[in-house]
Ligand SMILES: Nc1ncnc2c1ncn2[C@@H]1O[C@H](COP(=O)(O)OP(=O)(O)OP(=O)(O)O)[C@@H](O)[C@H]1O
């Protein structure tokens with residue numbers, strides 16, 4: 250079998266905001282189709298910058314980035330829109346448009362992505378479908394300021410997946426949420442992966458999140474998460490430290506890693522099936 | 523050596539900022555002729571910048587016209603020329619006070635409003651989200667504001683001029699017993715074409731100062747709510763000062779080339 254195509258490739262990518270202070274330092278990795286990559290690292294280690302750079306929202310000062318098979322390193326902004334249309338992104342603070350209702354937020358990519366042509370009458374159905382996916386259909390006409398943090402996160406996920414992108418970037422989907430809501434959000438991410446076979450990058454502080462993604466599958470019949478068993482998932486862990494990639498490997502390798510910084514992110518899973 | 527290095531370092535920030543401002547201006551202008559046009563956003567901004575500013579423009583116009591008639595009438599009284607009040611009020615309002623006061627009021631209201639709105643969007647990543655979801659923030663946010671201000675500010679200035687003349691007439695009537703017909707025919711006949719051109723061209727130019735400076739500081743905001751506050755203040759101060767400086771230069775140009 251031929252190796253699956255890489256949806257995202259970083260080749261010695263460095264990012265600097267102030268000259269001489271690299272926020273990302275020579276990062277290289279590639280994400281093949283179907284993989285879920287868990288990115289961990291302390292606050293300020295460059296996780297958000299990494300995701301934004303992958304989308305071309307930040308510019309790299311060295312190295313090359315290829316997104317969905319296209320080299321985006323030096324592409325001008327107006328040529329990036331068509332590529333970005335095929336990538337969904339959940340921003341760290343949701344970044345919902347606060348002057349629009351939840352429904353308008355979710356409809357936004359459908360209305361504005363030039364490469365996505367959806368007839369007007371199908372629009373509402375699409376929006377509803379996406380909000381049903383995150384179980385937020387009742388909040389259609391609410392404004393983001395009227396939602397709780399967890400609901401906002403879910404609305405933002407609905408907005409990210411509404412166009413059915415093959416690649417998803419989730420920035421800290423569970424940060425600042427209680428364990429139950431965090432579990433719900435992770436379940437959504439796993440559901441998205443297993444229903445639509447999407448590839449994803451998931452930034453998180455919590456090891457349980459990674460553990461869940463690596464070892465559980467969504468069961469469409471019961472709507473719950475079941476242990477993956479022999480239907481093993483393609484999950485890779487990656488740890489950033491001050492802009493450098495200090496670990497990349499499977500969960501087993503991560504748990505065996507002797508580095509003390511990396512070790513701090515590994516905890517015994519708190520919840521089982 | 524050390525001093526010149528220090529000066530260069532000191533000038534680097536403003537120079538870079540100016541360069542960025544020119545870039546933003548260029549892109550916003552270029553977008554006027556490009557698809558897609560966000561007509562809904564333009565209408566929304568026309569409403570908020572234009573219609574929303576009417577009360578403050580009415581007040582400014584009325585009181586500035588009234589106070590001008592008050593002082594001019596008194597000054598002209600010394601020469602027995604109170605009857606010329608209408609002429610003076612009209613010329614000063616249309617050429618200078620109308621454009622500059624309206625622009626300053628709208629700058630206070632909208633340059634800061636735009637900066638805080640775009641600034642909040644910037645610090646909450648909504649601008650990045652826009653880019654990620656297929657819209658160019660300059661096309662979607664800056665150009666509509668620029669067009670809306672460009673259309674509305676000249677209109678507001680005309681309103682301000684007219685209300686100022688009404689204010690002047692009321693004072694003239696009450697204090698100097700001016701004849702209504704005489705006053706209004708004077709205000710009309712005092713104006714020549716160059717005054718009207720000047721009176722409309724100035725607000726058109728200032729509209730770009732207001733919208734673009736507001737957007738510029740908003741899009742540059744960083745550092746949470748405090749950064750938004752800073753951007754708001756900076757936008758208002760920069761827009762007001764720029765308007766006052768431009769006002770002198772445009773006045774000089776008109777005096778030189780129109781001969782009065
Ligand atoms: N726009 C920017 N301008 C300047 N510096 C920036 C910018 N964005 C991020 N940085 C810097 O880059 C570094 C990495 O930031 P980043 O937001 O990627 O951290 P993070 O790993 O996402 O942290 P957290 O877990 O807190 O979200 C930080 O030191 C930050 O100060």
Ligand SMILES: [Mg+2]
Nearest residue numbers: 296297341421
């Ligand atoms: Mg972050």
